[in-house]
Amino acid sequence: MSVSGTAVGAPRTESGRAARRRPPRATACDTVRVLTRVLAPGVARGVVTPRPWAGRFALDRFADSEINRLRDRYGLGPLRLTVPGRSVALILDEGHARRVLSGEFPPVGRERRSALAHYTFGPLPETMPPAEPPGDVDRIVREEIRPLAADGTIGWDEVRPALRRAVRRIVLGAGARDDDLVTGLLDRLRTDANWGYLRRRRDPVRWRFLARIRAHLRRAGRDDLAERAPHLLAELEDAGAVAYRTLGLLAAHPDALAAARTDVTYLQACVREARRLWPDEPAVLRDTRRKTRWDGAELPAGTTLIVPTVWLHRPARFAPVASTLPPDPALRTATSMIKSLIDGYDVRLSGAGDLSPMPRTLHPSELRFSFRRSQL
Numbered sequence: 001m002s003v004s005g006t007a008v009g010a011p012r013t014e015s016g017r018a019a020r021r022r023p024p025r026a027t028a029c030d031t032v033r034v035l036t037r038v039l040a041p042g043v044a045r046g047v048v049t050p051r052p053w054a055g056r057f058a059l060d061r062f063a064d065s066e067i068n069r070l071r072d073r074y075g076l077g078p079l080r081l082t083v084p085g086r087s088v089a090l091i092l093d094e095g096h097a098r099r100v101l102s103g104e105f106p107p108v109g110r111e112r113r114s115a116l117a118h119y120t121f122g123p124l125p126e127t128m129p130p131a132e133p134p135g136d137v138d139r140i141v142r143e144e145i146r147p148l149a150a151d152g153t154i155g156w157d158e159v160r161p162a163l164r165r166a167v168r169r170i171v172l173g174a175g176a177r178d179d180d181l182v183t184g185l186l187d188r189l190r191t192d193a194n195w196g197y198l199r200r201r202r203d204p205v206r207w208r209f210l211a212r213i214r215a216h217l218r219r220a221g222r223d224d225l226a227e228r229a230p231h232l233l234a235e236l237e238d239a240g241a242v243a244y245r246t247l248g249l250l251a252a253h254p255d256a257l258a259a260a261r262t263d264v265t266y267l268q269a270c271v272r273e274a275r276r277l278w279p280d281e282p283a284v285l286r287d288t289r290r291k292t293r294w295d296g297a298e299l300p301a302g303t304t305l306i307v308p309t310v311w312l313h314r315p316a317r318f319a320p321v322a323s324t325l326p327p328d329p330a331l332r333t334a335t336s337m338i339k340s341l342i343d344g345y346d347v348r349l350s351g352a353g354d355l356s357p358m359p360r361t362l363h364p365s366e367l368r369f370s371f372r373r374s375q376l
Contacts, residue, residue, distance in 0.1 A: 023089065023297040025080040030070065034081060034090060037066040038308050039283065063308060067092065078294055078305065087303040096294060097307050100286050109287035109304065114197035119189035120230045121210055133232055133329050134222055135170035141336040144169070149345050155368040156244060163240040163337065170333075171232045172213065173220025182216070185209040186233055232329070238280055239330035243337040244364040246274040250338070251347045251369055261342055264335065271334045278362050279309040345371045 026034065067090075070079060076093035091097050108116070144166035148154050164183050168176040176182065185205055192199050213229050225232075249270060250257040260267040284307040292299050341347065350368040 021297050023078045023080055023294060023299060024074040026070070026074065026082060026090075028082045030073075031082040033066060034070070037062040038090075039306070067308065076295075078297075078299065080299075087300050089299055089303055089305055091305055091307045100284065100305050100307050105286035105288060105305065107286065109285055111196055111285050111304070115193040116231075118193035118199075118201055119186060119206065119209070119234070121206070121227050133170045133236065133333075134220075134225060135173070137170055137329070137332050138336045140169045141166050141333060142340045145337050145340040149341050149371040151371070153350050153368060153370045156364040159244060160240070160364070164237060166337075167233055167236045167240070167333075168216075170236060171225070171229055172216035173222065175219045176216040179212065179216065182209065182212045183233075185212070186230065190234060235330050236333045239333040240337055241364050242271060242275050242280070242330070243334035244367065245278055245362055246271050246334065247338055247341060247347065247369065248349065248362065248367045249274055249277075250342065251349045257342060257347060260338070264339075267335055267338060268331060271331060271338070281309060283308050341369075341371070344374050346374050347371055 070090070071077075071092050074092075076096070078089035078091055078093075078096060081088045081090060091100055144162045145159070148158055148162055151158065164180075165177050168179060168183065172179075172182070185208060188205055189202065189209060192202060209230075210226070214223070214226050217223055217225055217229065250260055256266075256270065260270055286305045286307075288299060288301055288303045288305065290301045292303070348370045350370045
């Protein structure tokens with residue numbers, strides 16, 4: 001099977017060129033089923049910032065069976081959806097998913113731009129390589145997070161404020177440590193970003209947010225970071241949520257916890273596994289810039305490709321595709337946060353069992369941990 005060129009054995013025209021054909025198109029009824037059973041649950045959960053209540057209802061529990069039904073009916077796709085005025089295709093095949101995630105298509109497409117525009121400033125490039133945080137990540141995270149372990153039992157309500165203080169220090173400088181307002185403004189804007197272009201931008205809130213960011217950066221001598229700062233604030237806080245879920249996995253598996261204390265590479269793999277089990281975003285979206293061929297079938301330029309992560313990240317056959325490390329700054333922050341809490345402590349889940357069976361969704365607010373000084 002080829003995903004980048006003409007399929008082997010593709011039909012030929014008299015001129016010798018591969019015959020052009022379109023991928024299968026879902027009926028209007030099946031398109032509605034995709035929207036309601038596969039995509040809508042992810043939107044309800046939160047495209048940019050998670051809504052805690054959504055996970056409790058397991059809204060995505062029908063996604064696996066629905067996508068398998070579509071594969072049985074239409075084949076491996078890509079499956080074109082019947083959306084008026086748009087060319088949209090659902091990715092159903094492992095090889096196609098690898099191609100979408102390979103970097104061939106710019107990661108900042110129409111939907112992502114509309115979401116980011118709610119809380120970012122300046123032009124958005126098609127590719128956004130991770131920027132190195134200006135602050136000392138390891139030291140700052142340890143100073144803010146480490147004291148929590150001495151409290152015995154902690155939950156997300158205790159960890160999140162400490163994480164936010166650390167993130168503000170890392171990105172905006174020491175003077176922003178206690179500025180809860182700047183984080184509150186970002187929360188409001190990221191909540192709006194969940195709706196993308198369906199919600200009007202709140203420019204007064206955006207400019208107030210930008211003014212506070214610029215004031216902190218000016219004091220810290222980091223004026224050149226103004227456009228990148230909102231991205232870093234969001235990325236590093238999201239990394240903290242990934243770290244907290246990873247801590248849940250480690251606390252449920254003492255042998256893994258012991259290995260993670262001494263092997264940073266293993267700890268990073270645990271972060272990757274937590275991110276695979278509970279992906280940050282409900283779907284990966286990419287826009288094509290030209291006509292593309294998929295096993296002999298052709299999609300027009302401007303097609304939005306959808307890879308539903310809630311399905312992609314779960315089946316074992318897709319694990320190699322899904323298990324990608326988060327951006328370096330986010331991975332460093334997650335790793336530092338976990339190490340700050342597990343070094344010298346035995347960690348146990350408090351009131352959450354052993355995460356068995358593994359929940360489909362896991363919001364940090366559902367986890368509490370008890371800490372005890374290690375005897376080693």
